[in-house]
């Protein structure tokens with residue numbers, strides 16, 4: 001009886017185009033117009049600065065908890081930049097840079113995390129889904145959308161995002177399996193930021209890469225340097241082209257790092273070392289891209305300074321608009337209105353109970 005290796009059709013590659021020392025592999029450099037490079041750079045910087053402002057709003061008690069993205073801008077933006085507006089984008093809960101790129105107004109994030117459902121509303125012309133907190137549950141949604149696009153004979157594709165932790169969820173495996181069997185035009189983007197709250201990548205899976213999980217399902221998988229926006233864009237563009245051409249799904253693992261807290265309710269000092277964070281700070285995707293653009297002659301330190309000021313003003317204007325809107329949204333009972341077309345008896349009872357509590361609180365207030 002023979003005992004021999006089985007040849008598998010999808011090898012796993014690692015792709016890096018612009019490394020952390022600023023060395024560029026010119027043969028692999030994707031063709032991106034200077035204006036588009038600058039658009040990507042602006043989006044990365046806006047993503048980072050908005051994140052910082054959100055963190056400070058949360059610390060001041062002006063919004064509730066949210067999940068910062070610092071360090072993951074290249075992984076998100078390199079991927080969505082490969083999409084058309086008419087494609088579908090299915091985020092998890094850590095994709096604010098990608099959502100802003102796709103047109104979500106900044107104030108909507110502040111309003112949503114300020115506790116008002118209105119901020120989570122998706123514009124009717126948008127093909128994006130709202131953020132998704134149950135880990136991994138957005139994966140089957142994206143597969144369903146992609147499969148529907150194929151069924152309708154459209155060339156639209158769906159792209160979904162999730163973390164390394166989500167690859168241990170059943171939804172991830174069921175989604176990839178179905179997508180491959182039905183050759184659904186979906187791009188699975190795993191942002192392997194090394195941590196699922198306090199669970200390190202090493203305790204998540206014994207697999208050498210997350211990308212290789214694609215092999216089991218019979219689809220191409222690739223691991224890319226997730227802090228290298230050129231590499232992410234190149235891999236995503238290939239995957240999108242393949243999906244549009246009818247050649248099915250791809251799994252992209254972006255190796256990156258969450259530089260900040262898991263959410264604003266987390267203290268990462270309790271489970272990871274400052275040395276680790278320092279190593280990854282040197283790999284900052286924004287600094288690396290700025291060096292590339294400066295070397296290329298499309299960006300200067302003066303332009304960066306002017307852009308920083310412009311972005312701060314844009315964020316401040318959004319904060320002002322959000323706070324004005326939130327001041328008008330003072331009816332918590334509304335949260336019951338948008339769950340079902342017809343409210344269940346349980347929800348009706350809860351709404352009535354909250355209405356009684358609010359009325360009692362108002363009465364107490366009015367009596368000082």
Ligand SMILES: Cc1ncc(C[n+]2csc(CCOP(=O)(O)OP(=O)(O)O)c2C)c(N)n1
Pocket residue numbers: 094133134135136162163164165166167193195196197258262
């Ligand atoms: C089904 C489910 N289980 C647990 C949680 C609690 N939880 C929220 S985020 C998270 C970790 C997710 O890690 P990962 O998928 O790597 O994404 P990251 O937060 O790193 O972006 C967990 C366990 C949840 N939201 N949903």
